[in-house]
Amino acid sequence: MQPRNMSMSGVVDLAAVKAAQEAKAKAEQARAEAARQGGGAPAAVSPASLVFDVDEAGFENEVLQRSAEVPVVIDFWAEWCEPCKQLGPLLERLAVEYNGRFLLAKVDVDANQMLMQQFGIQGIPAVFAVVAGQALPLFQGAAPESQIRGTLDQLVQVAEERFGLTGIQVDPNAQGAPAAPAEAPAGPYDAILEAAVQALDAGDLGGAVQAYKNVLSDDPANTEAKLGLAQAQLLQRVEGMDPNQVRQDGAEKPADPAAQIAAADLDLVGGHVEDAFGRLVETVKRTFGDDREAVRVRLLELFEVVGADDPRVAKARSALARALF
Numbered sequence: 001m002q003p004r005n006m007s008m009s010g011v012v013d014l015a016a017v018k019a020a021q022e023a024k025a026k027a028e029q030a031r032a033e034a035a036r037q038g039g040g041a042p043a044a045v046s047p048a049s050l051v052f053d054v055d056e057a058g059f060e061n062e063v064l065q066r067s068a069e070v071p072v073v074i075d076f077w078a079e080w081c082e083p084c085k086q087l088g089p090l091l092e093r094l095a096v097e098y099n100g101r102f103l104l105a106k107v108d109v110d111a112n113q114m115l116m117q118q119f120g121i122q123g124i125p126a127v128f129a130v131v132a133g134q135a136l137p138l139f140q141g142a143a144p145e146s147q148i149r150g151t152l153d154q155l156v157q158v159a160e161e162r163f164g165l166t167g168i169q170v171d172p173n174a175q176g177a178p179a180a181p182a183e184a185p186a187g188p189y190d191a192i193l194e195a196a197v198q199a200l201d202a203g204d205l206g207g208a209v210q211a212y213k214n215v216l217s218d219d220p221a222n223t224e225a226k227l228g229l230a231q232a233q234l235l236q237r238v239e240g241m242d243p244n245q246v247r248q249d250g251a252e253k254p255a256d257p258a259a260q261i262a263a264a265d266l267d268l269v270g271g272h273v274e275d276a277f278g279r280l281v282e283t284v285k286r287t288f289g290d291d292r293e294a295v296r297v298r299l300l301e302l303f304e305v306v307g308a309d310d311p312r313v314a315k316a317r318s319a320l321a322r323a324l325f
Contacts, residue, residue: 045170050095054105056112060314063105067130070168071102071159073138073152076116076126078109083142084125090145091127094152101156101167102129118318129155132163135321189215189222196228205239208232230304237262238269250279257283257291261298268302276302277316284323296320 054062054074063072075091077084088106095104109116109124119128119135127138138151159165196211212229215222243266249256250263260283267276280299284292299320303313 051092051104072130074128075106087125100170205236255286281319
């Protein structure tokens with residue numbers, strides 16, 4: 001198969017400015033959280049950690065989540081693929097040479113057919129990148145080293161300028177994976193978080209929202225506050241809804257983003273998590289421009305409500321990536 005380069009020039013259009021700002025803020029928050037916990041700069045990794053195998057079960061943690069701090073290049077390959085055997089070692093060598101500016105995840109398509117389908121892979125080798133949770137096609141087929149270097153240079157430039165991702169620190173003397181960080185000490189926010197929970201229990205949604213915002217204004221990466229705020233804001237949105245009208249509008253107006261967003265909120269509050277996610281993914285497929293961005297942002301907010309560790313979130317993230325790219 002002849003190499004088919006997929007230009008990075010569309011990255012700005014695919015990753016809307018708002019998404020880039022959110023991703024940049026997320027990366028900055030992660031660094032701030034590490035500093036708050038007393039760890040200073042993130043622990044350096046060994047050169048061997050820059051290249052790793054990934055499967056469907058580990059894709060959420062090893063690729064999507066790590067892409068919030070460093071671009072992750074994905075090499076789709078198979079043992080029987082001769083061009084893959086030429087491209088793979090080259091990518092591995094470049095991952096070490098670029099010294100933490102990107103990570104290289106290797107996906108054996110024979111063992112991970114679902115990932116192959118989710119990325120729409122028609123032939124291998126195929127190379128994608130994930131930056132701040134967003135999938136970007138790079139090239140397909142074996143390509144000259146000069147072309148690959150040019151594409152990688154564009155990738156790291158876009159990651160830094162648009163998403164604030166400057167890569168990770170590499171220690172040539174480090175052995176294996178870095179040690180797990182020590183558990184963070186309890187912060188000074190326990191009383192405020194408890195007050196927020198009490199406000200939720202009492203039905204004071206405005207008070208709960210403000211309490212969580214107070215924590216986040218001082219500690220933007222506080223996981224408990226982010227989750228609580230997402231839940232309180234969801235309850236606020238559905239508080240004044242007419243459920244019958246919302247469901248009717250959702251059924252009769254499949255291409256109306258506002259109707260589908262409202263219906264998804266109601267679905268989630270009612271415990272219909274997969275229905276809420278599926279509704280918004282389908283709406284992303286039907287919409288464009290600002291409408292699509294509004295739907296995408298709401299879906300990410302609902303992911304926060306459910307939690308990143310939930311397998312339904314991982315499944316919906318993959319569906320969203322397919323819908324967008």
